[in-house]
Amino acid sequence: MGVEEIVLLNADDEAVGSAPKSTSHHRNTPYHLAFSCYVVDTEGRVLITRRALDKQTFPGVWTGSCCGHPGPGEKLRDAILRRLRDELGMGDAAASATFTSVLPRFQYRAVAEDGTVENERCPVVRATVPVNGPVRPNPEEVEWAEWWTWDRCLELTERPEASPWYRLQLAELAPLGAPLEWPDAGQRDLPPALGW
Template identity: 50%
Template sequence: MSRPSLLATGPETVYRSGVTLAPTADLTELVVLLTEDGTPCGTALKSQVHHTSTPLHLAFSCWLLDDAGRTLLTRRAATKRTWPGVWTNSFCGHPGPGEEPADAVVRRSVQELGIEVEGVTSLLPSFRYRAVMADGTVENEVCPVFTARIATGSGDLVPDPDEVDEFRWVHLDELREQIAADPSPFSPWMLWQWERFPR
């Protein structure tokens, strides 16, 4: 299945949902750096921002939900710089300079999962975390959390293999049991978000 069809291409891309996105090269290559109080204070290349002294920067997480009470879990590609091969919430990303996090959710759903989303809703607007991998690599993010649904007519999931190795839909009750039994397969930010997830 191909990625979602576009209404137009060129200097700007217009998706069926009516969202207009400018070319994404600058957005996907730069992340927004933040002061301790969350004020933007500059940018850095995404490829260079994650290391043992990762500066605080802006991100987002999104949980896709469906009418059956399930959420989409994805397993991060084995080639990812941070937490390769772990299961996590549906998708994450970094808003570009001047981009609202909710707009980044819409953009990133197409890039990472090949689908459009609708009903983007703020869940944890002030979520912040810091996590350290075994090799010392740090994630350090102000990361507002959203829920969303796959847009009607969006088609099948077509994940980017550079981002996602596997995916599966799981009922929230089943996920609760899995996490209680063994949280180790899941990303730390997913687990911390889950602790605050409405029951």
């Protein structure tokens, strides 16, 4: 496997280069492209995960279903499919998922306890899958994964172990209603560096 690259962005969210992911997250992390995905089943339950305890950034925090970094030239849907497969073992379920852009303009900056910074333009996507789709988390990525009700997802925002991006995203998602009600925000507001 080659070196995973992240896409560096300027203030207009245009790609200005790339850098190795493994050496890019530190106290002065450059602004870069990412995504978050909430996997929702047809009963409206959300797959919530806890990041592996030895992750380089924000180990052990509880968060949405998966997140990641599109590589140079990689489209958003392809990046999500890759991470659902590699992080959660959801190859078949992901392949049949319906993807919806729900927060295409989301961006954030957060500082971990050790000083490591996340600094991302991070569109949020819902992936709707059949009920009881199989999940086989990769232990190098995910400590734990479980299907939660929306009310329980909202309660997580009040707990200190929730990731900072989860809290910020839920503040924008909660007013939109339950997960299956989130409207399609379209692709127009995705960053210029990222195709659908």
